[in-house]
Amino acid sequence: MSGAAAQPRGGVTVGTLSDLPPLEAGAVIYLRHWFSGSETRDQMRRDFEVNFGPEVAEAAFEAFGYLCNFCATHGRRPLVRHGMTCRCLGADENCFANLLASAAEGQKDDAHILASLIVTPRKAPELVRLASDCGLLMREVMGLKLPRQTGRPATATLH
Template identity: 35%
Template sequence: MTASNQARGGATVNVLNRMEAWEAHLILNLRLWCEGPTGQHHARQDYLNALPAPEAERAWAAFQRLTRKILCTAPRPLVRHDVGCNCVGSDECVFVHLVRTASDGHLNDAALIATLLTGPAYAEHIALMAGEVGSTLRHIHDRQAQSFSPANAPNVVRLH
């Protein structure tokens, strides 16, 4: 990869701790997946820990299909930061924006965003996959947020 490709896709444009939790989780899953079998195992475990097994396997398969499709059809390598890095690169941000837009139901806009990562021939298909991945991650994080709500905590007593 040339230095110009690295600069173009790896420029820091955000940080993980300033993003919504599900978006940061999506980036971490992408980074882990790109690390290879060990990282993929850890990312898959996140799904298995958060969802019933059949649903987790479907969600994990959807994430893998999306990631593979983008990486296999991209005109240049996807640039990412290290798993432990708090920085978010521009390619990673585009990935999150694609998934967010698609899971918000704006598939035409998501397809346009997908063309920043891949060729236009694949953009609509990628937008549909991104919508599924985003909806699942949002569902996981919404459920986790509800279960950790202070109002639902059994060890909290309200006096007034």
């Protein structure tokens, strides 16, 4: 074993931001903005206002902030994030992004599993509800449609 401190597993690179669909990529970028300080949060608020108008922007900003703060307050541990300009996607960021997307798409079982990785199981249902509300609002402001729900696949193998 080395004497150096172990790298947090939540920061392990699992892909790149460009690998993600728009909602998930936006969730990661906004997560980084939220936790990088008041200056980047103010920039995020201005970007929302320019793109979505003042009323929708305020609702989206507040919902996203509440979601992030809930994760910080009730998290099992701090969510590990990559830097603002980093193109990598960390494990925790990926979990957060997929939580938001699966909750917004109504995939409650998947969302609950992902939420349980971020917060304690007792807090997971509340996190799923917050992620669903926030994800639906973000889908709306980003002009994204919900994917068509299909039946359960015969196999879970993709490739």
